[in-house]
Amino acid sequence: MSAAKKAAVVGGGVIGGGWAARFLLNGWDVAVFDPDPDAEHKVKEVLANARRALPLLYDKALPSEGRLGFHSELASAVGGAVWIQESVPERLDLKHKVYSDITGYAGPDALICSSTSGLKPSELAAQGARVIVAHPFNPVYLLPLVELVGEAGDCAHAAETLRAVGMYPLTVQKEIAAHIADRLLEAVWRESLWLVKDGIATTEEIDEAIRMGFGLRWAQMGLFETYRIAGGEAGMKHFMAQFGPALQWPWTKLMDVPELSDELIDLIVSQSDAQSGHLSIRELERLRDDNLVGIMRALKASGSGAGGTINAHEASLPDR
């Protein structure tokens, strides 16, 4: 009876598990390959979270779940799959080996996609494999964004599939290390390390500075649209004139990179324990997912951002 499409998930960590859940809950069959004996357990934990949270985004039922299989051989995982998602560790030599193996077993029309957060398609394809970047964001089963980088036709094809499983594909115009979002995240991460190291703020205080202020703005509009409003009737040009000169001020420490010494790591770990240690990772995941569901459902009313993506996906689901 199954006319379901098949996705292969190569690498079954938090990201691979998130991909598996996203496809499975949208009616695809999913085959997971990971030599780690603990992979099945990890994927099933992610899947339990996803089964709880993802359906809450929609006012219609999602498709019937596809079939989930765990494979000890790459060949059987990849065979017959039209989407092959690689989420192995960020080592180029390892990824090259994986693509070479996949290419031997994959059908000619299968899309091979990498979850890499930093590597460029030209680096990934250096040994001839046909692969594009499809970089998702954790939790993959809830957050819409996937950055696509690579050959235009493959990206367009991938975008169509991603929209069909409720995601938001963003095709990056030129390849660049770390694509778009992770470049911004990296900038914030470095600056935050300086703030902790210099004793300006703890990890908890930095988190509050984000989620009590601009984090709320960025869940629904981005940087530029927010600043356009700040410019008022005079618009973006006025804002640039006001804020631009600050670039010449010594406001950032990012001209340099803080050394990740054992002392700094221990400081961050102990501050993070003090901030969040009263909750287990599982409890934190559920809190995060409940909040994400609430926020994204709230955005359905206006159709802004993730709300628009959910509305479009919902409209494509059958009434029953």
Added chain:
Amino acid sequence: MSAAKKAAVVGGGVIGGGWAARFLLNGWDVAVFDPDPDAEHKVKEVLANARRALPLLYDKALPSEGRLGFHSELASAVGGAVWIQESVPERLDLKHKVYSDITGYAGPDALICSSTSGLKPSELAAQGARVIVAHPFNPVYLLPLVELVGEAGDCAHAAETLRAVGMYPLTVQKEIAAHIADRLLEAVWRESLWLVKDGIATTEEIDEAIRMGFGLRWAQMGLFETYRIAGGEAGMKHFMAQFGPALQWPWTKLMDVPELSDELIDLIVSQSDAQSGHLSIRELERLRDDNLVGIMRALKASGSGAGGTINAHEASLPDR
């Protein structure tokens, strides 16, 4: 009959207007001083937005509005005020002049607070005025965060008042240019300018990369708590070990500052027009406010972040 406390708002732009609305809608009398003949109009526009949005956060009625006055003399605006909020342009000489004038008219127990987004209290107080930083975030009538920097007793006193009007005071441990949040924003702004300049992404694509992904995470948890979850059961130490080495990668352009040439400004302005030009600033403000209300109401369920601040404020309001 009025036992209402009085706040003076010195400088009536978008930020001053937001402060006026925050105090007024929480039952304070507010006196605005701004020599700009257009200030009354601007403040009343902000107030109209605030009257529409702020009450929607709560399931109880806010206090009866205080009285709003516009003053052509600083003396009458400041006299009798227990909170004096300065929001004039970011020029140190101008601010020194304003503090000197305020000090001549203010009562001995009045708190003088600056909305400065970048200057340090030691710079502001260089000529002997007693002033602390109370840096809010636009829209001031909805976003909870206020960064406090300055003398510990004054900051503690200010924090009490800010909590009473539904805000979230974050006292910064050491003074530093741009406090905390604006240092992070500045880092993202610079990196974004590079992405636009280098043709990697448009303003709209950068905004989507934010609001479809990590913006949703940051509305409810910050940077560190999110990464703690990403580390999984192995925790923050594991995450640091995984992600830390990326700091040595050439992932950011922030080692340098892009020149804000006319070409770059025009590019950003035209991309911003293409992205958001179909909506007026007033329409964008209402869309933003509707989304913020929806998001913050969603967070009331878990009590995370802004949701917790609203719940605490609501509990302090009388039933009627």
